[in-house]
Amino acid sequence: MSAAVALVAGTATSAHAAADVVTITLRSGKRVPVEVGQHVTVRYRDGSKMVSAEGDVVEVTASSLQISAKPDPITIEVSKLLDLKVTGSAPAAGSTTPAAGPDARPVTPATAGATGARSLGVDAGKVPVFVLPLEGMVGVGLRHQEMQKVAALADSFGPGQVIVMKISSGGGMVVEGDDISVDLLEIKKRHRLVAWIEEAISGAAFTAMCADEIYLMGHAVIGSITMFSSGQGGQKSIEGDALVAWLGRMQQLADTGDPKKRPGMALKAMVYSPLMLSYDKDPITGVVTWHDTMEGEFELSTAEENLDFTCQTGIHSGFIDGRADTWDELMVKLDLGARGERHPGGDEIFEEWTALLEDAEIKVPLLTQRLNYAGTGSGDPLVIMRAQLRVIEELISWSKRLGIRAAAGQFQLDPETLKQLKEQLERQIKDLQKQKSNQQD
Amino acid sequence: MTHRTRLSITLSTLLAFGVGRGQAVAQDPAASPRSQPLIYEVPLGMDIEMRADGDFKPDANTGGQLGTDVHPDAYKEIIEDIKKKKPDLLVFTLDSADMNRVDYMGDDDQAEFSNLNHKELRRLVKKFQEETGVPKDSQCIWIKDCVGWPILLAFSWPTFNAAGVPSMFISADARLRGPLYPQVARFHNSNDIEVTRKWRECTNGMSYAFFEYGGHDRNLGLCFLRPDWTLSVSFKGRHELEWFKEPEDGDYTLDDNPKALMGLTPDTMIELGIARRLAGETREEQLTHLVQLRGITDYATKQPAGPDAPETVVVDQTGVELFRTYVEDWRDTYKECSEIPRQLQQDTDPDPMRELSRRQKLYENLLRACKKYEAVQRRLGQMGSIPMILARLEEIDEQRKGLSRQRKDADDGDSGGGRNGRGFGGGLPR
Numbered sequence: 001m002s003a004a005v006a007l008v009a010g011t012a013t014s015a016h017a018a019a020d021v022v023t024i025t026l027r028s029g030k031r032v033p034v035e036v037g038q039h040v041t042v043r044y045r046d047g048s049k050m051v052s053a054e055g056d057v058v059e060v061t062a063s064s065l066q067i068s069a070k071p072d073p074i075t076i077e078v079s080k081l082l083d084l085k086v087t088g089s090a091p092a093a094g095s096t097t098p099a100a101g102p103d104a105r106p107v108t109p110a111t112a113g114a115t116g117a118r119s120l121g122v123d124a125g126k127v128p129v130f131v132l133p134l135e136g137m138v139g140v141g142l143r144h145q146e147m148q149k150v151a152a153l154a155d156s157f158g159p160g161q162v163i164v165m166k167i168s169s170g171g172g173m174v175v176e177g178d179d180i181s182v183d184l185l186e187i188k189k190r191h192r193l194v195a196w197i198e199e200a201i202s203g204a205a206f207t208a209m210c211a212d213e214i215y216l217m218g219h220a221v222i223g224s225i226t227m228f229s230s231g232q233g234g235q236k237s238i239e240g241d242a243l244v245a246w247l248g249r250m251q252q253l254a255d256t257g258d259p260k261k262r263p264g265m266a267l268k269a270m271v272y273s274p275l276m277l278s279y280d281k282d283p284i285t286g287v288v289t290w291h292d293t294m295e296g297e298f299e300l301s302t303a304e305e306n307l308d309f310t311c312q313t314g315i316h317s318g319f320i321d322g323r324a325d326t327w328d329e330l331m332v333k334l335d336l337g338a339r340g341e342r343h344p345g346g347d348e349i350f351e352e353w354t355a356l357l358e359d360a361e362i363k364v365p366l367l368t369q370r371l372n373y374a375g376t377g378s379g380d381p382l383v384i385m386r387a388q389l390r391v392i393e394e395l396i397s398w399s400k401r402l403g404i405r406a407a408a409g410q411f412q413l414d415p416e417t418l419k420q421l422k423e424q425l426e427r428q429i430k431d432l433q434k435q436k437s438n439q440q441d
Numbered sequence: 442m443t444h445r446t447r448l449s450i451t452l453s454t455l456l457a458f459g460v461g462r463g464q465a466v467a468q469d470p471a472a473s474p475r476s477q478p479l480i481y482e483v484p485l486g487m488d489i490e491m492r493a494d495g496d497f498k499p500d501a502n503t504g505g506q507l508g509t510d511v512h513p514d515a516y517k518e519i520i521e522d523i524k525k526k527k528p529d530l531l532v533f534t535l536d537s538a539d540m541n542r543v544d545y546m547g548d549d550d551q552a553e554f555s556n557l558n559h560k561e562l563r564r565l566v567k568k569f570q571e572e573t574g575v576p577k578d579s580q581c582i583w584i585k586d587c588v589g590w591p592i593l594l595a596f597s598w599p600t601f602n603a604a605g606v607p608s609m610f611i612s613a614d615a616r617l618r619g620p621l622y623p624q625v626a627r628f629h630n631s632n633d634i635e636v637t638r639k640w641r642e643c644t645n646g647m648s649y650a651f652f653e654y655g656g657h658d659r660n661l662g663l664c665f666l667r668p669d670w671t672l673s674v675s676f677k678g679r680h681e682l683e684w685f686k687e688p689e690d691g692d693y694t695l696d697d698n699p700k701a702l703m704g705l706t707p708d709t710m711i712e713l714g715i716a717r718r719l720a721g722e723t724r725e726e727q728l729t730h731l732v733q734l735r736g737i738t739d740y741a742t743k744q745p746a747g748p749d750a751p752e753t754v755v756v757d758q759t760g761v762e763l764f765r766t767y768v769e770d771w772r773d774t775y776k777e778c779s780e781i782p783r784q785l786q787q788d789t790d791p792d793p794m795r796e797l798s799r800r801q802k803l804y805e806n807l808l809r810a811c812k813k814y815e816a817v818q819r820r821l822g823q824m825g826s827i828p829m830i831l832a833r834l835e836e837i838d839e840q841r842k843g844l845s846r847q848r849k850d851a852d853d854g855d856s857g858g859g860r861n862g863r864g865f866g867g868g869l870p871r
Contacts, residue, residue, distance in 0.1 A: 198560075218653065219647075228636045235632060236636075237634075237635035273634075273635060273638045306643070308643050309646075311654075312658075325571065326571055364828075365828035366831050369828065370835060375839070377838070377841070377843040378842070378843075379847075
C-alpha cells in the first residue's frame with residue numbers, strides 16, 4: 001500500500017515565520033503545520049492496531065514525529081499517521097503563531113465532551129464528510145461490514161450526513177454484492193450516499209450504482225457486471241434463469257435511482273453483451289434519450305461489447321454526475337466547497353480492516369507452509385503433531401478474524417476443512433500419547 | 442548500491458545543487474527567491490548506457506520497463522526533491538520501449554516487456570500531476586521513444602496547458618506505438634465469450650482512460666488498443682480536433698485497417714498538432730528547443746563560467762541521477778538474486794551445520810532484496826514471495842535444531858547410552 005501520508009517542508013510563508021514548522025499532509029489532503037513543543041492528538045497504525053495518543057511534540061522531522069508520553073516518548077513514522085490535531089500551542093520562543101500559514105485550521109473539537117472518533121472529528125463550522133475507502137476484491141477488501149460501521153458513525157451525527165464510498169475494485173463475490181445492496185439501500189434512506197470512483201468493475205460497479213450520486217476520477221472506469229463462475233472447466237458466464245434474474249436485479253437497482261440518468265437498459269448492457277446501448281443528445285437542451293439499439297447518434301455498446309463508462313462517455317451521456325480528481329474538486333461538485341471536511345472515522349475503519357488483510361497476506365501462507373516442517377527439528381512425532389495442531393489453531397483463528405468470505409475468497413481457508421484437520425490431529429495425538437503410556441507401563 | 446552508483450549520485454547531486462555554477466537554482470527558494478525559472482527533468486524510463494560487463498543487450502528496454510524501472514519506488518525520492526525545490530517547469534522524458542529497433546527479428550527479451558498494473562500506473566501519474574506541488578499547467582512530456590504499454594504515459598499529459606502553451610513534445614526519431622495485441626489480450630483471455638467481452642471492455646476502458654485523463658479523445662486511445670477500431674480526424678478550428686471511429690467520417694484517415702493496431706509517426710503527431718517536434722539531434726539541442734517552446738528564452742545547458750557571467754536557466758538533473766541510481770541498483774540486486782537458485786544447488790559446504798548457515802544467509806539476502814525492491818520481487822515471481830522465503834528460513838531453523846539434536850544424541854551415545862537410557866550405545870556415526 002502506498003504511504004498513508006506525505007510530509008513536505010513548510011511553505012515559504014511558514015518557513016519564514018517559524019523555521020522549525022513542518023507541514024504534514026495527511027492522506028485526506030488536510031495539512032497540519034507542526035512544531036516542537038505543541039500539544040498534539042494523534043491516531044496512527046501500529047501493526048494491525050489503531051492507536052490514539054496525545055502529548056507534546058518532542059521532535060518532528062521529514063520522516064517521523066516524536067511526542068512525549070509516559071513512560072517513554074513515542075516515535076511515529078509519518079507514513080503510519082492517520083490523523084493529527086494540534087490541541088495546544090508551543091511555548092513562545094520567538095514564534096508567536098505556531099499554526100500560522102495559509103493551511104492552518106482551527107482545532108476546536110466539533111463536540112465538547114465527545115469521545116472516540118468523534119473527539120477527532122470535524123472542526124466547528126465544517127460539514128463532516130464520512131469517506132470510506134473501498135479497495136480490493138468485493139467480499140474481501142470491499143465489504144458490507146465496513147459500510148455498516150461508517151453508517152453507524154454517520155448516524156451518531158444525525159440524519160442527512162454525507163457518506164462517500166471511494167471505490168477502487170475490480171469486483172468479486174456476488175453474494176457479498178447482495179448484502180452490500182441491502183445495506184446501502186437502507187443507508188441512503190438516512191444519508192446522502194455518494195460513490196467516488198477510481199475503478200469500479202463488476203461487483204464494485206454494482207456497489208457504486210447503489211449510490212445517489214456517482215463521480216469519476218479522470219482515470220476511472222465503471223461497468224462490466226457480467227456474472228460468471230470459475231471451476232475446473234474454466235470460466236462460465238451465467239445463462240438461462242440465472243441471467244434473467246440478474247438482469248431483473250439490474251432493473252430493480254435502476255428503479256431505486258433516477259431512471260432517466262441511469263436507465264435499466266444501461267445497467268443491463270453491462271451484464272450481457274448482446275444487449276446494446278446508444279443515445280441521442282439534444283444539442284440545445286442537453287436532454288438524453290437512451291436506446292437499447294444502435295440507432296442513437298452516440299454508440300456505447302454494440303452486440304459484441306460489454307458496457308463500461310469512462311469520464312468522457314459518462315459525463316456526455318449524463319450517466320455519471322461529474323469528474324472529480326481531487327478531494328477539493330469533489331467537495332465543489334457536492335456543493336460543499338471548503339466547508340466539507342473529511343471525518344477521519346471512515347479512513348480508520350478502512351485502515352483497521354486493511355491492516356488485518358495485509359498481515360494475513362504474509363502470515364496465512366507462512367502458516368500453511370509451516371504445517372510441513374513445524375516441530376520436525378525435535379524428531380519426536382508427538383512434538384511435531386502438537387506443533388501442527390498449534391498451526392491449525394492459528395489458521396482457524398485467522399479464518400474467524402477474516403470472516404468466511406475473505407478467508408475463502410483470498411486465502412483459501414475453509415473453516416470446515418480446518419476443523420476436520422484439528423480433530424484428526426487431536427485424535428492422533430491422543431492415540432500416540434496412549435501408545436507411549438502403554439509402552440511405559 | 443554499488444560503489445560506482447554512489448559516486449555518481451553524489452557528484453550529480455552536488456552539480457544539481459549548484460556547486461561549481463550559479464547559486465540561484467541551488468538555494469532553497471523559500472530562503473532566497475530564484476531570479477530564473479528552475480526546470481526539473483523526470484525520466485519515465487531511460488536508455489541506460491551499456492554496462493562494461495555486457496550484460497544488457499543494446500537497444501533492449503534496460504532502463505525503461507514499465508512496472509520495474511518505471512515504478513513508484515523509483516520516484517519516492519524524486520517527488521520529495523521536487524516538493525522541496527518547487528520547480529517552475531517539470532519535464533517528463535518518456536524513453537520506454539518494449540522492443541528494440543528491429544523488432545521483427547523477435548530477439549527481444551520478453552522479461553523486459555512492460556509489466557502493466559493499471560492501478561499502480563494511474564496512481565503514479567496522479568502523484569506526478571496532483572501531488573508534486575507543481576501545477577499541471579507547469580508540466581510537460583517529451584516523447585523520446587514509446588513502444589508498448591508506456592503509450593498510456595505518453596498521453597497522460599495534454600497537447601496544450603490551460604494557457605495554450607504546448608505541453609507535449611516528440612523527438613523526430615521517436616516511435617509511438619501501443620502494446621502488441623497478445624499483450625492486450627492477456628488481460629481478457631477466457632474460454633467463455635461473455636467473460637472475454639467483460640474483461641476486454643473494462644481493461645480497454647482502464648487503458649484509454651489514461652488518454653482521457655490527459656485530455657485526449659477515447660477514439661485515439663482505442664485505436665492503439667483495439668485492432669478493429671479504425672480512425673479518422675478533422676480539424677475543428679485551429680487547435681481542436683474531431684475524432685471519428687469510422688475511417689471515412691473525418692477529413693484525414695489515420696487507420697483504415699480493422700485487423701491491425703495503429704501506430705503514429707512523429708510526423709503525423711506534428712501535422713495534427715498533437716505534439717510539437719523538437720529540433721536538433723542531440724539531447725541538449727532538443728531540450729533547448731523544448732524550453733524555448735515553453736517560452737523560456739535564456740536557457741543554457743550549462744551555467745556560463747566566470748563571476749560576471751549572466752545567470753541562465755539550467756535543467757536540474759537530480760531526478761535523472763536518482764532514477765539512474767535506482768535502476769542500476771535494483772538491476773544489480775536482481776542479478777545477484779537470480780544467482781541464488783544456482784548457489785543453493787551448488788557450492789555446498791560438506792559440514793551440514795555450516796551448509797545450513799550458508800543457505801540461511803542466501804535466503805536472508807533474498808528477503809532483504811525483495812523487501813527493498815518490489816521490482817526484484819516481481820521479476821523473481823514465486824521465488825520472490827516473502828511468505829515463502831520466511832518459510833524457508835523457518836525450515837532451516839528446524840533443520841538446525843534437528844541437526845543439533847542428532848549431534849547431541851550422538852554425543853550422548855558416545856558417552857554410553859542414549860538420552861532415555863535405552864540406546865544401544867555408540868551413537869550415530871560422525
